[in-house]
Amino acid sequence: MTKQTESATHGSMLARLRADLSVTQAALAKEAGLDQSRVSRIEKGEITSQAEVEKVLDALASLGSPHARSYKDFANREWAHLPPPTFFNPQRACLEIAEEALGNIEAFLADEERPWPLRRQIERHKDTLIRGATYLQRMNHNIAFIGPIGVGKSTGLSFLFDLLVPPTLASKPIDRPVLETGAGGTTICEVHIKRGPEFGISLLPLPEADLRELVSDFCAARWAVLKSELKETADTPNVSREHDRAIRNMSGLTRRRSMKDGKIEYFDPLTDLVAASASEDEFRTRIFEMMNLTERTQRDLWYDSATRQHPMEWVMKTFREVNNGRLPDVSLPANIDLIIPEFGRAFGEIEISVIDTKGIDDVAVREDLDQRLKDPRTAVVFCTRFNDAPGITTRSLLQHMHQTYSEPVNTGKVSILALPRAEEARAMKDDAGEVAMDDAEGYAFKQMQVENELAAEDLAGVPMVFFNVQSDDAAPVREALFGQLNRMRSTVESRLFDLCAAADEVMKNHEAKALTAAMEEVAERLNSFLETHPALPARERHAYTEALTTIQSVRYAATLWAATRRNGEYSGLNVIHNIGVGAAKDARQRSERWFSSLKDYLAVLKGDEGLQLASKTIEQMERSAIATRAAYLEAVQRAGMEVYREPLSQSPVWGQCAGEWGAGPGFTGRVAGNLEKWFEQRADLKDRLEDITSTLWDQLVVAPMRRLVVENAPEVSPTENIIKFPTRAA
Structure with a gap:
């Protein structure tokens, strides 16, 4: 960070601390023993004098600022291994510990006499620490709302985040949302609401x-x-x-x-x-x-006060014009950004963008939604009608996460937002058949019902909130959603603390014979596991089966018709993406027993009293296994898409499929039949994908575990620095 940047940062921070106290510059200058003009220039970042900055901080502390003294310590801290976080980063203390741990690691590795396996283990700790710290340093996150069309998703998020025109500009409260609402099928593309310098609308046109x-x-x-x-x-x-x-x-x-x-x-x-x-x-x-x-070349539209409209009224009307294609110089959008000054400022330190995804009208497992589900910086809110909760769409996507890439549902990544309408909650009944006395009790009844249903599907732990836009207070619901983001960050923070402790344990006790013996024993036992569990089990089902199943379940034939006209790659139904999903599902099912056995094996090691000194090492092996599994399934999904993409997209089968339209009922079945024949004839693609899947297993799962064995094994002479593993059976 340059001196100029540091001064600007200190200045804005001092201005914020003063504003939090509701103290004038004159009062602060008097307490600090400075001219008011000096305080003004310090807050603008024009003065770099450390002595004067510290005087102002001492004055702020004397005036009652709860943060002034700790900020003074923070400002004097040296950051040699990580970029300094913002002072109000919720995980600042964790990042300070990570910075210290990285310094200790650097000093440890500087000694070239350290044995190679130990150096390699510490280097891996260092790489993982930096990745986790980088995640926590960034303060930007998304909250993506996903749900079927007509469920009230756009209305709900408008009321939750105060995206409303003033009451005087709407005939009734339900007409106040800035986002266009209706009976479903109103939002043409994904909409992002984010903070910006002024009111505006920015769009990315459809290619x-x-x-x-x-x-x-x-x-x-x-x-x-x-x-x-x-x-x-x-x-x-x-x-x-x-x-x-x-x-x-x-x-x-x-x-x-x-x-x-x-x-x-x-x-x-x-x-x-x-x-x-x-x-x-x-x-x-x-x-x-x-x-x-x-x-149609216009991409950015900005509010002009000369229109004499309320800014939110302008945003509402202009958004409707863009969304409906009514502006002569604006093209059809691929996504729209609504830029609102100070949006999310009152919601905490995290910089939030809210995403209103395009409503689900047919196929739930869409490529654009998959990107949101996989993005580690995005919390997903599944929206559902109250009476239907959790809803078919929510169930489908939760099962997809669970079956395709083993995403846990209880880490803050996902939640369910039920949107009740008048009297729906009070119509709920308890086990005795008595109706709810009020909305809160009705919500409790519904939550118990949903929790039981999801638990029966191995999806327990998904948080659920309720919001009636006409009667409920938005603040607690909004806080629950922000809590979802905090939970995501806290999960990473907890892992970072564990990692720092694991690295510290190894470095402090690297010469202790008992620790060395425990780690060597762990390595030997893990090696035994790998010797007896090396291979990926046989294929359970073909990757393309998922695509055929999806096609046969398409609700509207028009969706499939559009996909056949685009060689299978349509935003509403991407056959190539579904093949990738099928490949990942098969890989997950095949590897389930292997990972389950490894988890049980490591649990036994952790419970062994003789290996307690190596408990942190075993925990890191568990985390490594989770990471390798996620990387493996992601790689298999990409492989499935790439193996089939070119041969399928260039095949004449799509012309045959599109030609099936107009031949009477059964269009979906005929398309599925044509594609199934094509898939069965391309045995070379099945074999190629199987070879890649097995290779990825060796590279992304088995090899990393073998490296962990090497890192913890007894050091051998240079000519024998190899641990032999059985070769994989042909």
């Missing part, structure tokens, strides 16, 4: 290739319906309601309403446009011309 595919789908669907004069049903091919609405607005082809004989009638201008087009290609070309895409 041109994706936009053209989407419009082509729209045109193909409208052409098929209007040319054949078929009655539209749920199985009629079409784009989503949000995209249909936006494309019509962007091309000026919205349906028009009129009154005839006292009845409302709608006229669809697409009818005339189709009739005037000689072919679907001409129809599509005209739509693109009408959308005027070359003029």
Whole structure:
């Protein structure tokens, strides 16, 4: 950190401490024995005098600041191995301990006489310490809301985070949300709400290739319906309601309403446009011309007080314009950022972005949602209707996390938000059939019910909160969600403390014969385990089975129709992604017994009184096993996608699948059948994926455990510095 940066940091911190006390600069200057102008310049970062900064801190302490003295100590601390965290980082004390531990490790490794296995073990501790500390140093996190369309997700998060227009600007409270709400299918893409310098909207436009595919789908669907004069049903091919609405607005082809004989009638201008087009290609070309895409280059929109609108009213109206494709210079968005000054400032020290994901209309295991589920900096809130809780979507995604990459559900990563409506909670009954006396009791009844259901599915431990937007206080619910983030950070903090203790134990006692003997015994026993449990069990099921199962469970044939037109890679149904999920599920199932056996084996070692001195080492072996398992399953998922991506995306089978539309009922079954034949014919891909899966097992699971054996084994002479392991059977 440069002197200039340090001065600015100290200055802003002093200004904050003074503001917390509600003390004026003049009063602080008097207490510090300085001119007010000097205090002003110190707070602006213009004065670098350490003596004067300390005078101001002493004055703040005298005036009652609870943080001034500890900040003085913090400011004088040297950080040689980690970048200094912010003073109000909740895990600052842990990071200070990690900094000290890294200093001790550095000094320990500086002695070149340390035996190689011990050096390597300490180096691994160092690498893991730095990764954990880096996670805790960063203060930015996301809270992602996931749920089916129409569940009230956007309304709920708007009330939770005060994304509301003033009451005077809405006819009724439910109309106050800034985010567009309705009966479902209203938000066109993922929306991020974050802090910024002023009120604004920033968007990332849909890539041109994706936009053209989407419009082509729209045109193909409208052409098929209007040319054949078929009655539209749920199985009629079409784009989503949000995209249909936006494309019509962007091309000026919205349906028009009129009154005839006292009845409302709608006229669809697409009818005339189709009739005037000689072919679907001409129809599509005209739509693109009408959308005027070359003029749609605006990416950032900022509030102007000259509009005389309330800033939140401007955000609400402008968001609706962008979301519905009604601005002539704005393209179709891939995601939208709502920028609100001071957003999240009152919610603690963590810098929070709230994410309103695109509602789930069909397939729950989507690639975009998977990214949120895997992101270690994102807490996920599964939204559900009160009466349906936990809901099919929540169950599907929790099972997906559990079965695909063994993500624990009780670490703060996920929670359930039930959104009751009026009287729903009070309609709950206890075991005796008595209805709840109030909402709180109804919530308690529902929570017990959900907890029992999830426990029966091996998903116990998921926290649950309730929020009726019309009657409940948002503050405790919001605090519960922030507690979710704190729990995620505390989990990492706990691991960091354990790691520091483990490294310290090894370094302090590296010459103790009893410790050495215990570690050598642990190494020998772990080696015995690896000798008897080296191989990955046989394949349980093919990776592509997951994709076929997903296709057969698709709710709307239109979703599958869109996927067949994109060679299987559609945002609503990505067949390649589902193959990767299938590969990871199979790998997890095959490795379950191995990891379970290892866990039990290490538990026996920890319970052995003769190995108590090496308990920290055994604990780190447990953590290493958890990390290697996660890395292995992630790698297998990527491998499954990459093995099949090019052969499948370039296969003519997709043309055959798309051609199945219009051949009568059973479209989904015919597509699944065509793909199953293709998969079965490509035995080379199955074998290739199996080879990669086995190789990854050796590289990412067995090899790291063998390294742990080497690190803790007795030191041997240079010519014998090898521990032999049985070769893997062919």
